[in-house]
Amino acid sequence: MTTTTTSPVLTATGVTMRFGGLTAVRSVDLDVHPGEIVGLIGPNGAGKTTFFNCLTGLYVPTEGNVAYQGTVLPPKPHLVTQAGIARTFQNIRLFANMTVLENVLVGRHTRTKEGLWSALLRGPGFKRAEAASKARAMELLEFTGLADKADHLSRNLAYGEQRKLEIARALASDPGLLLLDEPTAGMNPQETRATEELVFAIRDMGTAVLVIEHDMRFIFNLCDRVAVLVQGQKLIEGTSDVVQSDERVIAAYLGTPFEGAPGAEEAAEVTAAEAGAAKAGPTDGGATDSGSTEAGATDGGPANPGAANPGAARNEAQRGTTARTEDGQ
Amino acid sequence: MTTDKTQPTPAHEAETGTAHTTEAGTTAPRTTWLRALTAAGGVAAVASTFLAWTWTAEFPGDLTVYGYPGGLQLLTLVLGIVTAVFALAALGLKGLRWLTPSGSTQALRLLALGTFAVTWFTVIAIAVDLGGMVNLEPGGWIAALVTAAPVATTFLLPDDTRPLCRPKQLPSWAEILIIAAVFATGLYVVNYGIQTDADHPEPFLGYLIAVGFTAVALVKAGLVSRISELTTAYRSTTLVAALITAIVFPFFQDKSSFTELGVNIAIFATVALGLNIVVGLAGLLDLGYVAFLGVGAYTAALVSGAAASTIDVKFPFWAAVIIGGVVSLIFGVVIGAPTLRLRGDYLAIVTLGFGEIFRLAMLNLDGTSGPSVTNGPDGIPNIPPLEIFGFNFNDDHSFAGLTLDSNGNYYLLMLLVTILVVLIFSRAGNSRIGRAWVAIREDETAATAMGINGFRVKLIAFALGATLAGVAGAVWAHFQSTVVPEQYVFAGPVPPNSTFLVAAVILGGMGTIGGPLLGATLLYLIPKKLEFLQDYQLLAFGIALILLMRFRPEGIVPNRRQQLEYHETGQLDVPGATGLKDGAVGVTKAEA
Ligand SMILES: Nc1ncnc2c1ncn2[C@@H]1O[C@H](COP(=O)(O)OP(=O)(O)OP(=O)(O)O)[C@@H](O)[C@H]1O
Ligand SMILES: [Mg+2]
Numbered sequence: 001m002t003t004t005t006t007s008p009v010l011t012a013t014g015v016t017m018r019f020g021g022l023t024a025v026r027s028v029d030l031d032v033h034p035g036e037i038v039g040l041i042g043p044n045g046a047g048k049t050t051f052f053n054c055l056t057g058l059y060v061p062t063e064g065n066v067a068y069q070g071t072v073l074p075p076k077p078h079l080v081t082q083a084g085i086a087r088t089f090q091n092i093r094l095f096a097n098m099t100v101l102e103n104v105l106v107g108r109h110t111r112t113k114e115g116l117w118s119a120l121l122r123g124p125g126f127k128r129a130e131a132a133s134k135a136r137a138m139e140l141l142e143f144t145g146l147a148d149k150a151d152h153l154s155r156n157l158a159y160g161e162q163r164k165l166e167i168a169r170a171l172a173s174d175p176g177l178l179l180l181d182e183p184t185a186g187m188n189p190q191e192t193r194a195t196e197e198l199v200f201a202i203r204d205m206g207t208a209v210l211v212i213e214h215d216m217r218f219i220f221n222l223c224d225r226v227a228v229l230v231q232g233q234k235l236i237e238g239t240s241d242v243v244q245s246d247e248r249v250i251a252a253y254l255g256t257p258f259e260g261a262p263g264a265e266e267a268a269e270v271t272a273a274e275a276g277a278a279k280a281g282p283t284d285g286g287a288t289d290s291g292s293t294e295a296g297a298t299d300g301g302p303a304n305p306g307a308a309n310p311g312a313a314r315n316e317a318q319r320g321t322t323a324r325t326e327d328g329q
Numbered sequence: 330m331t332t333d334k335t336q337p338t339p340a341h342e343a344e345t346g347t348a349h350t351t352e353a354g355t356t357a358p359r360t361t362w363l364r365a366l367t368a369a370g371g372v373a374a375v376a377s378t379f380l381a382w383t384w385t386a387e388f389p390g391d392l393t394v395y396g397y398p399g400g401l402q403l404l405t406l407v408l409g410i411v412t413a414v415f416a417l418a419a420l421g422l423k424g425l426r427w428l429t430p431s432g433s434t435q436a437l438r439l440l441a442l443g444t445f446a447v448t449w450f451t452v453i454a455i456a457v458d459l460g461g462m463v464n465l466e467p468g469g470w471i472a473a474l475v476t477a478a479p480v481a482t483t484f485l486l487p488d489d490t491r492p493l494c495r496p497k498q499l500p501s502w503a504e505i506l507i508i509a510a511v512f513a514t515g516l517y518v519v520n521y522g523i524q525t526d527a528d529h530p531e532p533f534l535g536y537l538i539a540v541g542f543t544a545v546a547l548v549k550a551g552l553v554s555r556i557s558e559l560t561t562a563y564r565s566t567t568l569v570a571a572l573i574t575a576i577v578f579p580f581f582q583d584k585s586s587f588t589e590l591g592v593n594i595a596i597f598a599t600v601a602l603g604l605n606i607v608v609g610l611a612g613l614l615d616l617g618y619v620a621f622l623g624v625g626a627y628t629a630a631l632v633s634g635a636a637a638s639t640i641d642v643k644f645p646f647w648a649a650v651i652i653g654g655v656v657s658l659i660f661g662v663v664i665g666a667p668t669l670r671l672r673g674d675y676l677a678i679v680t681l682g683f684g685e686i687f688r689l690a691m692l693n694l695d696g697t698s699g700p701s702v703t704n705g706p707d708g709i710p711n712i713p714p715l716e717i718f719g720f721n722f723n724d725d726h727s728f729a730g731l732t733l734d735s736n737g738n739y740y741l742l743m744l745l746v747t748i749l750v751v752l753i754f755s756r757a758g759n760s761r762i763g764r765a766w767v768a769i770r771e772d773e774t775a776a777t778a779m780g781i782n783g784f785r786v787k788l789i790a791f792a793l794g795a796t797l798a799g800v801a802g803a804v805w806a807h808f809q810s811t812v813v814p815e816q817y818v819f820a821g822p823v824p825p826n827s828t829f830l831v832a833a834v835i836l837g838g839m840g841t842i843g844g845p846l847l848g849a850t851l852l853y854l855i856p857k858k859l860e861f862l863q864d865y866q867l868l869a870f871g872i873a874l875i876l877l878m879r880f881r882p883e884g885i886v887p888n889r890r891q892q893l894e895y896h897e898t899g900q901l902d903v904p905g906a907t908g909l910k911d912g913a914v915g916v917t918k919a920e921a
Contacts, residue, residue: 056778058774058777058778077774077778078778078780078781078782081778081779082780094772095768095771095772095775095776096771097767102764102767105764106764106765106781107780109764109765109780110780112761114760114761115789116757116793119756119760119761119762119763120753120757126760169779170779172779
């Protein structure tokens with residue numbers, strides 16, 4: 001495990017993403033250093049996935065830029081992967097009708113060069129490269145525990161295995177930074193534990209990890225640093241302890257109103273956009289009030305997300321999310 | 330007659346009395362009886378073909394002779410034998426059990442239905458063609474009756490479909506012999522179809538019915554899976570066998586027009602396979618593919634030294650082929666570069682437009698509406714015959730007592746191109762670039778996020794497809810010895826047209842090698858043999874494709890991947906991109 005004193009692998013500066021009137025990500029700065037596991041949390045719709053898409057070039061950020069090891073990346077997904085950032089998707093996006101092995105081999109694409117000619121001529125170089133790719137892919141399947149499923153179609157894997165395969169496929173490009181978008185979504189507790197181990201192992205191989213997750217126990221166990229995104233803005237960034245005890249985070253998750261919430265205007269904007277055609281105006285009190293009282297009443301006030309019963313905390317976090325937009329006003 | 334036919338039944342019963350005890354003692358006596366009756370029915374059907382079915386030789390194939398089956402009777406004869414043999418295999422007759430590795434009932438039903446359909450088709454055709462039932466001799470009535478009986482018995486049989494059982498280990502020479510026999514049979518069956526009388530639709534229709542039912546029966550019996558196991562195990566033997574079969578084809582044709590059918594099939598199959606790289610592997614819908622064939626053909630014609638060519642040069646054939654390919658490649662890149670950056674449907678629209686523009690441009694580059702290049706609607710006729718190393722393709726040549734005529738020469742040349750394209754398809758498909766194509770087809774966003782330069786990879790597929798069409802076009806121009814614009818339309822009654830090619834790929838099976846070859850063969854041969862379809866060909870085409878999409882969306886030859894995609898049930902469902910987001914969060918919530 002390398003120290004964090006080296007220059008960062010990832011530097012995101014002032015990343016902003018607007019969709020029409022909606023600012024999904026607003027001026028977010030984030031560094032990831034080699035050998036680090038960084039968590040990215042935030043309520044649903046906070047803009048975490050959008051931020052990932054900006055990092056990987058799937059979206060061209062409206063403002064700001066992303067640098068990998070000091071070099072600013074062009075917003076083209078294949079160039080980002082080529083540079084050394086690999087990712088998984090929140091909504092699994094495997095090549096469903098390819099085998100498990102083929103999926104990982106596709107991940108090797110940027111690290112191999114054999115073009116059409118060498119495929120047609122099948123020289124010794126081609127065979128060597130192909131064998132090396134296969135060997136590396138099998139190694140990764142071994143690493144993620146999918147080796148015995150190599151010849152299965154990826155669509156036939158169980159849900160948890162599909163998530164693992166996404167990780168194996170991403171690792172195939174030998175990334176310096178791995179972005180995981182909710183890697184344990186839909187997993188049972190054992191699988192989640194196994195994924196935790198897997199992420200540690202990936203870090204130990206020398207790949208920095210930036211991970212989005214709603215499972216607080218998972219995040220706080222794993223991460224050296226956690227950044228909290230609320231309504232597109234970075235609320236706070238720090239170690240697990242700092243983040244867990246920050247009342248603004250608790251508030252953001254649980255929906256307690258507080259002074260100077262960073263997303264206030266933002267939420268108003270969202271409501272305005274949503275009201276859109278109806279021209280109902282940004283202020284409509286009644287319904288939202290009852291919403292927040294209800295949330296407050298059932299949850300019984302602020303709670304520490306990292307408290308003794310993380311499951312319950314997560315539950316509250318999820319429910320708090322619903323109240324969030326309304327409370328923001 | 331009929332009583333005569335029931336006699337074998339007790340005999341078979343006796344034989345199987347011992348055999349069926351080996352089947353774990355589960356066969357009910359009723360089942361045994363029904364199988365024996367089916368076998369008897371098969372034998373009866375065979376016997377009935379030795380009778381006269383009609384009194385006049387006006388019906389194609391001469392079905393008037395006692396003791397000598399002819400024409401459509403032969404199909405009933407063969408199907409009757411096959412039905413009887415499979416029924417005996419179902420009865421557990423020693424030495425025949427290998428015929429039904431995955432169950433016999435479904436195969437028997439299909440065979441019985443096939444025999445019935447062919448026979449009744451013949452009988453009805455006799456009555457209709459000759460104007461009334463009076464034209465049927467007693468033999469025709471008997472045949473109709475005895476082929477109906479097995480349909481009844483097989484549908485009373487219980488279904489015994491089982492997973493493919495382990496084959497008995499055969500020595501490898503025997504397995505290789507089996508492969509050889511399969512190819513020989515295949516060649517015979519194809520020859521039979523090609524050589525049917527094109528003046529009358531009846532023999533070919535009967536042939537289609539017989540082949541269709543038998544093929545499905547063989548699939549159901551598990552024989553096809555068994556054979557594909559063998560061909561995978563002996564890959565190089567299979568390739569050699571396929572090659573030999575293809576090479577000897579022209580030597581078996583007694584009419585030059587049959588060989589010509591072969592050349593055309595080879596050309597269209599090759600072009601369809603080239604299109605399959607674009608459509609099947611990379612998932613790009615190219616609706617103007619025929620234009621690339623045209624580019625190759627026109628280019629080759631222009632440099633062929635034809636008197637009508639506006640360019641006064643005569644390139645050797647190899648140079649013409651290369652130039653045809655290269656010019657096609659250039660057009661491919663010019664068309665592809667701007668459109669492949671966009672997603673999906675734009676390519677279909679642009680290629681559709683390109684196809685039409687090509688045809689219109691060829692029509693108008695006649696010296697009056699535009700520069701004089703192509704002679705407009707007259708095209709470039711009288712392309713001189715090919716000559717490679719003094720081997721003139723329009724002359725007959727004899728080797729070892731076998732004569733190869735002009736069509737035969739072109740057939741072998743075209744076969745070379747087919748082999749080249751098959752090689753390119755399989756090598757490119759099974760490599761880094763091929764995987765990238767499939768990945769793009771499966772999920773373009775994920776593919777680019779895995780580091781694939783989508784535009785570049787798609788352009789390579791598109792350009793490769795165009796080049797292969799150009800090469801085939803260059804050969805085609807020489808074979809036809811003329812090129813005219815009207816050959817290159819989007820849809821029309823005569824192949825090649827873009828619809829024909831796309832349909833061949835879809836019908837045969839996308840992403841496979843065998844699919845487009847088979848698809849093009851069927852789509853070319855059927856209209857050729859059934860000329861009455863001519864006016865309704867596009868309608869029949871459309872109906873066939875709709876039926877296919879409904880019942881076998883993966884095509885006749887399924888890609889392993891797609892077969893699973895369309896037919897696997899009870900599989901873990903991968904939720905769609907949008908559904909999953911909610912689903913995933915939902916699970917997290919529920920779990921918390
Ligand atoms: N392509 C798009 N066009 C318009 N709006 C978008 C687009 N992508 C995301 N958004 C919006 O941006 C906001 C942030 O969405 P995002 O998916 O990034 O949230 P998230 O933090 O990943 O949430 P979750 O935890 O549910 O995954 C949402 O309001 C979403 O509707
Ligand atoms: Mg998300």
